[in-house]
Amino acid sequence: MKLLIDDANLSAIKRIYDLYPCDGVTTNPSILAKTGKWPYEALLAIRAFIGEEADLHAQVIGRDAETMAAEGRRIASLLGRNTYIKIPAVPQGLKAMRILSGEGLRVTATAVYTVQQAYLAGKAGADFAAPYVNRIDNLGGDGVETACRIHDLYRVNNMKTQILAASFKNTRQVLALAEYGAAAATASPEVIEGMMKNADVDAAVEAFIADFESLCGPGKNMLEG
Ligand code: G3P
Numbered sequence: 001m002k003l004l005i006d007d008a009n010l011s012a013i014k015r016i017y018d019l020y021p022c023d024g025v026t027t028n029p030s031i032l033a034k035t036g037k038w039p040y041e042a043l044l045a046i047r048a049f050i051g052e053e054a055d056l057h058a059q060v061i062g063r064d065a066e067t068m069a070a071e072g073r074r075i076a077s078l079l080g081r082n083t084y085i086k087i088p089a090v091p092q093g094l095k096a097m098r099i100l101s102g103e104g105l106r107v108t109a110t111a112v113y114t115v116q117q118a119y120l121a122g123k124a125g126a127d128f129a130a131p132y133v134n135r136i137d138n139l140g141g142d143g144v145e146t147a148c149r150i151h152d153l154y155r156v157n158n159m160k161t162q163i164l165a166a167s168f169k170n171t172r173q174v175l176a177l178a179e180y181g182a183a184a185a186t187a188s189p190e191v192i193e194g195m196m197k198n199a200d201v202d203a204a205v206e207a208f209i210a211d212f213e214s215l216c217g218p219g220k221n222m223l224e225g
Helices: 012-019 029-035 040-051 064-079 091-102 117-122 132-137 143-156 171-180 189-194 198-217
Strands: 002-006 024-026 053-061 084-089 106-112 128-132 162-165 184-189
Touching: 012 040, 012 189, 024 040, 024 171, 024 184, 029 040, 029 064, 029 128, 040 053, 040 064, 053 064, 064 091, 064 162, 064 198, 084 128, 091 106, 091 198, 106 117, 117 143, 128 143, 132 184, 143 162, 143 171, 162 171, 162 198, 171 184
Parallel strands: 002 024, 002 184, 024 053, 053 084, 084 106, 106 128, 128 162, 162 184
Antiparallel strands: none
Protein backbone atom coordinates (compact mmCIF):
# COMPACT_ATOMS: atom_id res chain seq x y z
CA MET A 1 0.00 0.00 0.00
CA LYS A 2 1.29 3.42 -0.92
CA LEU A 3 1.43 5.77 2.05
CA LEU A 4 1.00 9.48 1.42
CA ILE A 5 1.09 12.51 3.68
CA ASP A 6 -2.19 14.41 3.93
CA ASP A 7 -0.74 17.85 4.63
CA ALA A 8 0.64 20.92 2.87
CA ASN A 9 2.87 22.21 5.63
CA LEU A 10 6.36 21.87 4.17
CA SER A 11 8.16 21.49 7.48
CA ALA A 12 5.76 18.75 8.57
CA ILE A 13 6.22 17.03 5.19
CA LYS A 14 10.01 17.28 5.52
CA ARG A 15 9.88 15.90 9.06
CA ILE A 16 7.91 12.85 7.93
CA TYR A 17 9.85 12.29 4.70
CA ASP A 18 13.13 12.33 6.63
CA LEU A 19 12.21 9.24 8.67
CA TYR A 20 9.19 7.52 7.21
CA PRO A 21 8.95 5.74 3.85
CA CYS A 22 6.32 7.79 2.01
CA ASP A 23 5.17 7.88 -1.59
CA GLY A 24 3.87 11.40 -1.94
CA VAL A 25 1.58 14.09 -0.65
CA THR A 26 -2.14 14.77 -0.85
CA THR A 27 -3.72 18.14 -0.31
CA ASN A 28 -7.18 19.61 -0.33
CA PRO A 29 -8.38 23.23 -0.18
CA SER A 30 -8.80 23.12 3.62
CA ILE A 31 -5.29 21.75 4.08
CA LEU A 32 -3.89 24.44 1.75
CA ALA A 33 -5.79 27.17 3.62
CA LYS A 34 -4.02 26.17 6.85
CA THR A 35 -0.63 27.05 5.30
CA GLY A 36 -1.67 30.68 4.71
CA LYS A 37 0.26 30.56 1.42
CA TRP A 38 -1.05 30.98 -2.11
CA PRO A 39 -2.04 27.51 -3.34
CA TYR A 40 0.53 27.24 -6.14
CA GLU A 41 3.27 28.61 -3.91
CA ALA A 42 2.63 25.83 -1.39
CA LEU A 43 2.13 23.15 -4.06
CA LEU A 44 5.23 24.07 -6.07
CA ALA A 45 7.34 24.00 -2.92
CA ILE A 46 5.99 20.55 -2.08
CA ARG A 47 6.68 19.33 -5.62
CA ALA A 48 10.23 20.71 -5.50
CA PHE A 49 10.85 18.88 -2.23
CA ILE A 50 9.28 15.48 -3.01
CA GLY A 51 10.66 15.39 -6.55
CA GLU A 52 8.93 14.84 -9.87
CA GLU A 53 8.50 11.06 -9.44
CA ALA A 54 6.43 11.22 -6.24
CA ASP A 55 2.65 11.43 -6.28
CA LEU A 56 1.10 14.81 -5.57
CA HIS A 57 -2.66 15.30 -5.37
CA ALA A 58 -4.24 18.75 -5.75
CA GLN A 59 -7.92 19.57 -5.84
CA VAL A 60 -10.09 21.68 -8.13
CA ILE A 61 -12.61 24.16 -6.74
CA GLY A 62 -15.03 24.92 -9.60
CA ARG A 63 -18.71 24.04 -9.39
CA ASP A 64 -19.12 23.10 -13.07
CA ALA A 65 -17.35 20.48 -15.12
CA GLU A 66 -15.74 22.86 -17.61
CA THR A 67 -14.18 24.98 -14.85
CA MET A 68 -13.00 21.87 -13.02
CA ALA A 69 -11.45 20.55 -16.22
CA ALA A 70 -9.69 23.85 -16.92
CA GLU A 71 -8.35 23.95 -13.34
CA GLY A 72 -7.19 20.36 -13.71
CA ARG A 73 -5.24 21.15 -16.88
CA ARG A 74 -3.56 24.11 -15.17
CA ILE A 75 -2.70 22.06 -12.07
CA ALA A 76 -1.17 19.30 -14.21
CA SER A 77 0.78 21.72 -16.39
CA LEU A 78 2.30 23.48 -13.37
CA LEU A 79 2.90 20.53 -11.06
CA GLY A 80 4.06 17.81 -13.42
CA ARG A 81 3.03 14.45 -14.77
CA ASN A 82 2.81 12.61 -11.46
CA THR A 83 0.13 14.97 -10.26
CA TYR A 84 -3.38 13.68 -9.63
CA ILE A 85 -6.26 16.08 -10.13
CA LYS A 86 -8.62 15.66 -7.20
CA ILE A 87 -12.21 16.14 -8.29
CA PRO A 88 -15.16 15.85 -5.93
CA ALA A 89 -17.40 12.89 -6.74
CA VAL A 90 -20.49 14.96 -7.52
CA PRO A 91 -22.41 14.97 -10.84
CA GLN A 92 -20.40 17.85 -12.40
CA GLY A 93 -17.27 16.19 -11.06
CA LEU A 94 -18.09 12.95 -12.86
CA LYS A 95 -18.23 14.88 -16.13
CA ALA A 96 -14.91 16.60 -15.36
CA MET A 97 -13.36 13.20 -14.55
CA ARG A 98 -14.45 11.89 -17.94
CA ILE A 99 -13.04 14.94 -19.71
CA LEU A 100 -9.66 14.90 -17.94
CA SER A 101 -9.15 11.14 -17.92
CA GLY A 102 -10.00 11.23 -21.64
CA GLU A 103 -7.16 13.72 -22.09
CA GLY A 104 -4.77 11.36 -20.33
CA LEU A 105 -4.54 13.31 -17.07
CA ARG A 106 -4.53 11.50 -13.74
CA VAL A 107 -7.65 11.83 -11.68
CA THR A 108 -8.53 11.18 -8.05
CA ALA A 109 -12.20 11.19 -7.13
CA THR A 110 -12.47 12.82 -3.73
CA ALA A 111 -15.13 13.41 -1.07
CA VAL A 112 -16.21 9.80 -1.48
CA TYR A 113 -18.65 8.82 1.27
CA THR A 114 -20.50 6.00 -0.47
CA VAL A 115 -19.78 2.93 -2.56
CA GLN A 116 -22.12 4.12 -5.30
CA GLN A 117 -20.20 7.39 -5.67
CA ALA A 118 -17.02 5.37 -6.04
CA TYR A 119 -18.62 3.10 -8.63
CA LEU A 120 -19.61 6.06 -10.82
CA ALA A 121 -16.24 7.77 -10.34
CA GLY A 122 -14.55 4.59 -11.51
CA LYS A 123 -16.75 4.45 -14.59
CA ALA A 124 -15.94 8.11 -15.23
CA GLY A 125 -12.25 7.19 -15.50
CA ALA A 126 -10.83 8.06 -12.08
CA ASP A 127 -7.48 6.47 -11.29
CA PHE A 128 -8.11 6.68 -7.56
CA ALA A 129 -11.18 7.16 -5.40
CA ALA A 130 -10.70 8.54 -1.91
CA PRO A 131 -13.17 7.20 0.65
CA TYR A 132 -13.21 9.40 3.74
CA VAL A 133 -12.82 6.69 6.34
CA ASN A 134 -13.14 8.67 9.57
CA ARG A 135 -15.84 10.98 8.28
CA ILE A 136 -17.89 7.91 7.33
CA ASP A 137 -17.33 6.56 10.86
CA ASN A 138 -18.56 9.86 12.24
CA LEU A 139 -21.78 9.51 10.24
CA GLY A 140 -22.45 6.25 12.03
CA GLY A 141 -21.15 4.17 9.14
CA ASP A 142 -18.10 1.94 8.93
CA GLY A 143 -15.34 3.76 7.04
CA VAL A 144 -12.95 0.86 6.77
CA GLU A 145 -15.70 -1.48 5.60
CA THR A 146 -16.86 1.07 3.01
CA ALA A 147 -13.30 1.45 1.68
CA CYS A 148 -12.92 -2.34 1.48
CA ARG A 149 -16.24 -2.67 -0.38
CA ILE A 150 -15.07 -0.07 -2.90
CA HIS A 151 -11.79 -1.94 -3.32
CA ASP A 152 -13.74 -5.16 -3.99
CA LEU A 153 -16.18 -3.45 -6.34
CA TYR A 154 -13.34 -2.24 -8.57
CA ARG A 155 -11.68 -5.63 -8.62
CA VAL A 156 -14.85 -7.63 -9.31
CA ASN A 157 -15.75 -5.26 -12.17
CA ASN A 158 -12.22 -5.28 -13.61
CA MET A 159 -12.00 -1.51 -13.30
CA LYS A 160 -8.61 0.21 -13.29
CA THR A 161 -9.59 2.46 -10.36
CA GLN A 162 -7.91 1.92 -7.01
CA ILE A 163 -8.66 3.26 -3.59
CA LEU A 164 -6.71 6.02 -1.94
CA ALA A 165 -8.23 5.79 1.52
CA ALA A 166 -8.28 9.14 3.33
CA SER A 167 -9.51 10.91 6.45
CA PHE A 168 -7.90 8.79 9.14
CA LYS A 169 -8.02 9.65 12.79
CA ASN A 170 -6.21 6.62 14.17
CA THR A 171 -3.56 4.15 13.12
CA ARG A 172 -5.87 1.15 13.37
CA GLN A 173 -7.91 2.47 10.44
CA VAL A 174 -4.74 2.74 8.32
CA LEU A 175 -3.52 -0.69 9.33
CA ALA A 176 -6.87 -2.28 8.47
CA LEU A 177 -6.63 -0.90 4.93
CA ALA A 178 -3.03 -2.07 4.52
CA GLU A 179 -4.02 -5.55 5.66
CA TYR A 180 -6.86 -5.59 3.15
CA GLY A 181 -4.54 -4.72 0.28
CA ALA A 182 -5.67 -1.17 -0.43
CA ALA A 183 -3.59 0.49 -3.14
CA ALA A 184 -2.95 3.68 -1.18
CA ALA A 185 -3.77 5.58 1.98
CA THR A 186 -3.13 9.16 2.94
CA ALA A 187 -2.80 10.21 6.56
CA SER A 188 -1.78 13.21 8.60
CA PRO A 189 1.78 13.46 9.93
CA GLU A 190 0.42 12.78 13.42
CA VAL A 191 -1.29 9.54 12.39
CA ILE A 192 1.81 8.37 10.49
CA GLU A 193 4.02 9.10 13.50
CA GLY A 194 1.47 7.36 15.70
CA MET A 195 2.15 4.12 13.82
CA MET A 196 5.58 4.01 15.46
CA LYS A 197 4.69 5.47 18.86
CA ASN A 198 5.28 2.78 21.49
CA ALA A 199 6.80 3.37 24.92
CA ASP A 200 7.69 -0.32 25.29
CA VAL A 201 9.74 -0.24 22.09
CA ASP A 202 11.50 2.93 23.24
CA ALA A 203 12.27 1.31 26.62
CA ALA A 204 13.64 -1.83 24.92
CA VAL A 205 15.96 0.21 22.69
CA GLU A 206 17.15 2.31 25.64
CA ALA A 207 17.90 -0.87 27.61
CA PHE A 208 20.04 -2.21 24.73
CA ILE A 209 22.01 1.04 24.65
CA ALA A 210 22.45 1.08 28.43
CA ASP A 211 23.71 -2.52 28.44
CA PHE A 212 26.16 -1.77 25.62
CA GLU A 213 27.45 1.33 27.37
CA SER A 214 27.90 -0.58 30.64
CA LEU A 215 30.14 -2.95 28.66
CA CYS A 216 32.05 -0.47 26.47
CA GLY A 217 31.60 2.92 28.10
CA PRO A 218 29.25 5.87 27.81
CA GLY A 219 28.63 7.15 24.28
CA LYS A 220 30.28 4.13 22.66
CA ASN A 221 28.73 2.24 19.75
CA MET A 222 29.60 -0.37 17.14
CA LEU A 223 31.89 2.05 15.34
CA GLU A 224 34.44 1.38 18.07
CA GLY A 225 36.69 -1.57 18.69
O1 G3P B 1 -7.99 15.11 1.92
C1 G3P B 1 -9.20 14.53 2.21
C2 G3P B 1 -9.30 13.88 3.54
O2 G3P B 1 -8.08 13.41 3.93
C3 G3P B 1 -9.99 14.70 4.57
O3 G3P B 1 -9.56 14.32 5.83
O4 G3P B 1 -9.22 14.73 8.20
O5 G3P B 1 -10.48 16.41 6.87
O6 G3P B 1 -11.50 14.21 7.38
P1 G3P B 1 -10.24 14.97 7.15
